[in-house]
């Protein structure tokens with residue numbers, strides 16, 4: 001079968017495309033311009049005509065994906081703005097929500113052969129900031145960030161604007177699917193990861209060109225940070241495990257209609273410094289000081305283990321080893 005992947009030139013999507021091609025799927029990658037496809041053409045040249053590109057300049061435009069969905073068997077909608085420097089909340093919310101609902105509309109109208117639409121949502125659509133540590137499940141919804149952006153507008157913290165964009169986009173998607181269930185022949189699935197780290201195969205010639213989450217990772221491992229900062233963290237997953245989950249949802253019939261948390265566990269930055277190989281280029285912090293940290297945002301990934309067979313995740317040691325080897329190979 002053939003799979004449409006939106007935002008194909010991004011960090012996560014590049015690994016998803018590779019995973020799909022390796023599994024034997026053909027892939028149509030949607031990018032914003034011809035130039036954004038140049039690196040991908042090189043990267044996936046060995047797959048011949050199993051990999052093709054389509055240019056979709058503006059995902060928020062009405063009917064943006066009408067052409068792209070024709071003739072594909074499944075869709076992985078991964079494009080969405082991921083940056084922590086938004087001015088107006090709508091800078092993120094409009095492309096996130098309209099891009100997602102637009103994809104579903106196009107699939108409904110013109111995706112005659114589509115059987116499943118997968119959205120890369122986020123733990124941002126699940127978590128709420130609460131006074132006590134919590135283990136979130138697929139039943140949880142972030143209604144807090146959307147409320148806060150209404151109250152605070154452009155003064156809301158950047159992370160709140162991003163979280164609101166993901167929560168509103170996922171909510172709008174499930175509402176669309178529910179409202180149109182009599183007219184659609186495909187089912188819908190979301191994958192909800194926390195922070196995604198790992199080596200990059202998309203176009204990242206310099207550390208400055210990294211996407212936001214791998215740039216944060218690079219900064220935290222290589223630049224000095226205060227002891228307090230090293231005690232902050234979140235939950236995480238390796239991009240290669242996340243890509244595997246995107247393949248498994250297409251291979252697992254009973255995944256239809258599900259939301260799946262995909263998480264390897266919690267960290268504070270000191271844990272990453274401890275997990276990384278010995279190198280004069282890397283910070284040390286205070287080794288061991290992360291082990292008593294209290295983790296507020298934890299995720300129960302047992303549904304993905306049960307339904308998708310996502311039972312094993314890369315460890316921090318493996319991910320840190322592979323990421324630092326990747327930097328070394330680039331001469332960083």
Ligand code: NDP
Pocket residue numbers: 006007008009010011012013032036057058059060078079080081082095120121122123166192193194195196197211212213
């Ligand atoms: P990247 O920034 O590497 O990729 C984002 C992709 O979306 C790029 O292809 C980008 O295109 C495209 N995109 C962004 N805004 C627009 C827009 N307005 N119109 C068209 N295309 C757009 O980020 P990631 O790979 O990290 O993120 C991919 C997905 O995963 C997103 O949906 C994100 O919310 C989700 N996610 C990411 C997490 C992480 O930790 N990285 C965690 C949880 C979820 P271009 O290159 O042209 O800008």
